[in-house]
Amino acid sequence: MISERRREKVKRTLEALSGSSGHGITAEEVAAAAGIDRCNASRELNRLVEAGLAEKLKGKPVRFQANGASAPTPVCSQFEATGPKETGPKETGAKATGPEAGLDSLPGASGSLRTAVQQAKAAILYPPHGLHTLILGSTGVGKTLFAEQMYKFGRESGRFGRATPFVAFNCADYASNPQLLLSNLFGHTRGAFTGAESDRPGLVEKADGGMLFLDEVHRLTSEGQEMFFHLIDRGVFRRLGETLDRRARVLLVCATTENPDSSLLRTFVRRMAMVITLPPLVERPWTERLEIVRLFFQAEADRIGIPLTVAGNALRRLLSYPCPGNVGQLRGDIQLACARAFLEYMGRGTGNIYIPTRLVPANTEPATVAEFEAAVFRPGTVPGPQPWPEATVYDLIEARLRDLQSEGKADQAGPIIGAEIERYFRRLWTKLRSPSPGWQQDVARLVGPEVLEWVNQAMTLAAEQLGLDIPQRVRFGLALHLSAALERLRQGHQIIHPRLAEVEHDYPAEFAVALQILVRLQSLSGIVLPLDEAGFIATFLAAAGSRPPAAQVGILVVAHGPSIAGALAAQANRLVEVEIARALDWPADEGLDRLVARVEQSVRDLDQGSGVLLLVDMGVLATIGEVVTERTGIPTRTVDMVTTARVVEAVRKAALPDITLDELARAARDAGSLPAPDARQYLSPAEIDGAAGRPIVVTVCLTGEGSARKLQQVLTEQVPALSSGEVELVSAAALDGIGRESARELVQQLLTTRPVIALVGTFDPGVEAIPFISVEEVVLGDGIAHLRRLMENVLRLPQPLAGMSGTAASLPPPITPSLPPEEDLFAILVATLGHQLRYINPALAARCAWRALDDLERDLEFTLGRDLRIGMAMHLVCMVEKLVRLPPVEASSVGRGSPGEAGNTAKLQDGATEGSLEQAVARALGPLAIEFQITVPPEHVLGLARMIDQQ
């Protein structure tokens, strides 16, 4: 079974590969492509030969070819365009980008590239070791691809062996640091320059015996050129810092867009025996361009894994529009068109991806080619859809959510996705910092002029209010993002920012501006943008305003004793799920000198350019940092009195992008510097599940420890019930910032066993029935008084009721089909009211109202009846809530503790009956009014009287 399946796989792989190479396939290539062991592949191939299904070709290594594979189903034969002149099957059968393609498979190999291909072959084959080659051509003509094909030709022709190295290097990568550039190319010895900690070989050594491709060779310094001359002329080179020559035989292939007559290159060109010029796209015949266009579409279809249909006119345009960026731009434009088409396809969710004419760049010239029919590209042999390279932040969120859900970790989605969003924008921002050529047109084309204009307006706002000088390229980044957002909304998709509250909290200034931008965009685009989008914009602005991403600050924990530091670091790393903190334990028998040396080594290891934070316990350790900095030149900051909280805070913050050493030191120092009075971070499950305990007040803070502790300190000092311990203070602030969802869940969990009096904090988790008091109210307003009042209500209650205020409110009210007895009715009432009240305790209020109605019934010798009692009780409780919140200003009403005078509501005493009824109502309301310290206005007394009177 297994071997049959394997044979089938090998057969199919061979057939597929045979289609793109006329030279046969080695067992190794089949094994790699089929993902099986080489020996097995070889065995199956030989069996296929025995069965007459394949042929063995002569030579070493042995090559195989599928029988009948001389005309296999080539990937591109599904291309159904019918141009006036179809190109031959030989060229269409190959994929220029595929791993098996050679020089001959390049589009135009027998056309406009014919000379170039012949030159390249000669350069490779020329005895004894080939000719050093310079490839010239303007941006995007395909110099890199050409060099790769040269190497492949070397392999195919047998000139290169299987182990012959191919090393490619872009000299522009390190152009700003010549030393690093040369060290990369030639290697260095230990101590050759600052930072050269060990001997390191360079790329020249790696390419020994093979081919070294140097792209953008004009970026090489004259010193570097000189070193290559040595290599070319005498076959020798030295690692940086070395005095003795090393030998290497390297075939150099260089590429440049520069004019070879420039002074920089003239000496270099002289050393190059072969100079190959690749023609710009405009000089190539349209048939070749068509072939290239098809290859690119096919590559996109393979990558997306969904068939692509291209409108005939779109193809026509692509063949004739001005394309100064050559093949590279052509590919970019095709990718952009596919990206937009992909978005539209996502909106429909069915069918093929369709690329209409409007998605490809317009042609300013009259079309020079004949008409085309629509073409279909089906995903080829490349397996599966590849991740879309320009995924929007929304795709990212959705994908992450899906992943987390399937892993059963949906509850952790908040923080993870939050970090993901930040990373996304930072990446976008970094990418825009060093844009590829032609990016500006790309973006403008993708988003359209109007979105760019809107973004410019938005950026003016940002510049005015944040003082952000936002470079043009960042604007384009935002334009890209917004265009994706608008596209999404147009398609009826939602925009959800899972960490909106956090963004609002972390970047208040940016968020404020983002909101204004949102409003502006709304009126400009006519599309209603959800608040969540402001979160994204704020994140973007924050990313744009931040410094360039810096290297991570190292963290080193040092403590007396054989294991403390290690334990602290390990615990912090585990909690934050990173490996950032390192530890050095200082056993009692070790001398200070020895320790300093170890610290020095660790600091060197840890430093990535941003310095190292030392967290130490006490004494002499606090001074080690200075010594180490003096010796190493690596900046350090030291925070002493290390605690778990400090290490955790440092590790957590160090994991954030862009934090500096000083900021990190401050954060670590602040962490845990306030004593936490009778407040704890987390409730253990046992505590949550445990028997109903004291009533609690929950603090909710986004920022974690620091602000939560300050808040707790304030509350404990000012609220007697908290300092006496009658009411417990519990923090729902998680180490990594707690989300609104998780806070709500935590509180609801608490509610099942313990009465929660109130939530206090920086954001309202929106738990029904539990009053929320903001930090602002606590600090500036009557938050403390409010909290005290709430507590008094609860603490005065008989215990079972206190419990019920929690349980009843958190659980869905029981649905009883039959008439419930009075006690149940009361419980139902409390539960329902719990969802509605924010200022008063529902259980207490309901009980008071119930009693008032009891009194009224007794007083009037009248039974209210169930429905009326329910209605009146609900009315009374809601009335109390409203009066507690907004006390009326009228003077004559049922007053505080003066129920006897309540009847003196002169203007309402029209009729005797009503009057006495009113008096009865007022009398009944007395205790309620005293309990909640409210004044019931006469119209309410009248209203209640009416309810009874009409029965």
Added chain:
Amino acid sequence: MQPLRILLVCSFGMSTSLLVRSMKQAAANRGLAVLVESAGTDEIPRARGRFDVLLLGPQVRYAEVKAREIGVPVGVIEGLVYALAQGDKALDQAESMARGNAR
């Protein structure tokens, strides 16, 4: 289709807000377009022409006669439905009243 316009009446519009919310929720669950508002008994005359159905809280049953002058169906919410804030049942009631009127 025009949304069904429902007015919940209680004393000073105090105790109906939760029922308003749960009725809206119930309507949303059914994919139904409704407009639900709450008002006090004093505001009944102003409801003329603006609502299709009036529902009274059990404690303001006395206002039923006055409510009928508006010329749209008037019902009193059953006590338990009110106490439990059962939006579904209240919505059922409003709908069947509106249908009854249409016939």
